[in-house]
Amino acid sequence: MPAAENTPITRVHFAHLWLDGSWRRNAQVSIDAQGMVSGVIESAEPATAGAAVVPGLTVPGMSNAHCHAFQRALGALTQRRCDRGDQAANKDSFWTWRETMYSLAARVDQESLKAITARCYLELLRGGYTSTAEFLYLHRLDAARQGELNADAAVADAAALTGMQLTLLPTLYQYSDFGGAPPRAGQQPFVRSTAQFLEDWSTLRNRYPASGPISLGVAFHSLRAVDLPAIDAVLAALQGDERCRCLHIHVAEQVAEVKACIRQHGLAPVALLAKRKLLDARWALVHATHADNREMEKISASGATLVLCPTTEADLGDGIVDCADFLNAGGALAIGSDSNISRSAATELRLLEWTQRLVRGQRNVLATSAEPAVADRLYAAALRGGRRAMGAAPAGASAKLRADFVTYEPPAGDWQSHVANNFLSALVFDGAAVQARQVMVGGRWVIRDGRHPQEATIEACYAEALQRLLAPGV
Numbered sequence: 001m002p003a004a005e006n007t008p009i010t011r012v013h014f015a016h017l018w019l020d021g022s023w024r025r026n027a028q029v030s031i032d033a034q035g036m037v038s039g040v041i042e043s044a045e046p047a048t049a050g051a052a053v054v055p056g057l058t059v060p061g062m063s064n065a066h067c068h069a070f071q072r073a074l075g076a077l078t079q080r081r082c083d084r085g086d087q088a089a090n091k092d093s094f095w096t097w098r099e100t101m102y103s104l105a106a107r108v109d110q111e112s113l114k115a116i117t118a119r120c121y122l123e124l125l126r127g128g129y130t131s132t133a134e135f136l137y138l139h140r141l142d143a144a145r146q147g148e149l150n151a152d153a154a155v156a157d158a159a160a161l162t163g164m165q166l167t168l169l170p171t172l173y174q175y176s177d178f179g180g181a182p183p184r185a186g187q188q189p190f191v192r193s194t195a196q197f198l199e200d201w202s203t204l205r206n207r208y209p210a211s212g213p214i215s216l217g218v219a220f221h222s223l224r225a226v227d228l229p230a231i232d233a234v235l236a237a238l239q240g241d242e243r244c245r246c247l248h249i250h251v252a253e254q255v256a257e258v259k260a261c262i263r264q265h266g267l268a269p270v271a272l273l274a275k276r277k278l279l280d281a282r283w284a285l286v287h288a289t290h291a292d293n294r295e296m297e298k299i300s301a302s303g304a305t306l307v308l309c310p311t312t313e314a315d316l317g318d319g320i321v322d323c324a325d326f327l328n329a330g331g332a333l334a335i336g337s338d339s340n341i342s343r344s345a346a347t348e349l350r351l352l353e354w355t356q357r358l359v360r361g362q363r364n365v366l367a368t369s370a371e372p373a374v375a376d377r378l379y380a381a382a383l384r385g386g387r388r389a390m391g392a393a394p395a396g397a398s399a400k401l402r403a404d405f406v407t408y409e410p411p412a413g414d415w416q417s418h419v420a421n422n423f424l425s426a427l428v429f430d431g432a433a434v435q436a437r438q439v440m441v442g443g444r445w446v447i448r449d450g451r452h453p454q455e456a457t458i459e460a461c462y463a464e465a466l467q468r469l470l471a472p473g474v
């Protein structure tokens with residue numbers, strides 16, 4: 001049974017709606033047959049004919065620009081000190097976490113991937129996201145080669161079940177390190193040739209037609225895992241293909257990766273991409289944690305989107321991006337739930353600002369004199385950047401927005417006494433990470449009064465999948 005209603009509602013009345021940077025009271029939104037916003041009337045009479053009334057605080061749904069849904073099952077498995085793996089430093093790190101991740105990836109099958117992804121997407125909807133870019137390197141599309149797992153179908157099924165808007169990013173992964181180092185055992189399931197990747201892309205193109213709900217893009221895992229000739233070959237093959245909406249890559253997440261890139265190419269990763277003219281508005285660069293100031297300037301000047309995943313970067317001990325200058329220079333910034341250690345958009349934005357405060361010993365670092373409310377500035381920036389990272393038309397005066405809305409009803413005492421220009425501050429900087437009560441995606445309600453029509457099934461399948469996957473201990 002589909003989770004969402006089939007036809008978009010045509011009109012909805014929000015008690016408080018934040019749109020284009022300001023709060024509107026009694027906003028009546030009209031929605032067309034394609035699920036796009038066709039008009040907004042302010043100070044409308046409540047409950048005019050046919051309009052549902054939504055109380056609370058409503059904001060546009062956030063785009064989750066970087067997600068590996070299956071890693072949702074990892075969070076609790078990686079919080080004990082582990083001394084294996086990172087032999088150089090003999091300490092627990094991203095590289096030791098990665099071994100546990102490989103172990104889980106090797107166990108995931110069709111049903112468990114769908115179950116984990118559906119549970120993750122349901123939580124992401126409750127956490128304020130209405131669209132997700134799934135960076136998918138679990139593929140095994142060819143049953144003759146790899147067997148049972150058809151990862152894109154599992155993720156697409158989960159998106160359909162939950163109502164999440166999906167951008168699928170099939171991911172090219174070939175090596176374990178710079179210089180064409182052969183893949184390690186745990187990476188073998190992710191590997192395919194460039195020719196196979198392009199063949200699989202054609203399969204996806206037919207499986208998910210332009211008229212359907214799923215958007216497509218391409219991901220290159222990293223410059224560690226894909227060399228420059230392979231990137232060039234994929235881009236040449238897909239040149240002019242309008243189905244490929246965006247290009248994503250992990251970049252400069254680890255110091256060791258930056259050092260290896262300099263050893264191999266004489267340049268750090270972002271500088272290398274820029275030199276090879278591989279940065280423009282189609283690209284989304286995930287992390288860039290250890291990019292230097294000049295590289296950050298190259299990203300902002302190119303129009304590429306910087307995708308930050310603050311809770312995952314904190315959980316993995318990656319580091320902190322100093323991004324105030326980047327934002328002030330007009331750089332495009334998006335957020336991602338990445339490993340899904342958090343599934344809350346507000347939590348990502350809060351940690352993004354708080355890490356800047358901790359590093360600088362200042363407050364409201366990512367605000368400006370012209371935009372003093374840091375929550376408002378970050379929410380607006382991440383909305384714009386998220387849409388850009390997914391290849392959606394940039395928001396402009398004439399661009400239609402998809403009718404994606406998320407409504408929160410925090411306890412009245414937490415916000416009703418505030419003036420409207422503090423509503424977003426109350427949402428973003430409340431550590432309780434309040435969950436959405438109403439969620440609309442493309443003009444269809446997917447969560448109403450806190451309930452999703454498929455939540456009992458989703459919870460039961462998730463519990464069963466984890467019991468099966470983790471039974472021997474990971």
Ligand SMILES: [Zn+2]
Nearest residue numbers: 068135250338
């Ligand atoms: Zn990632």
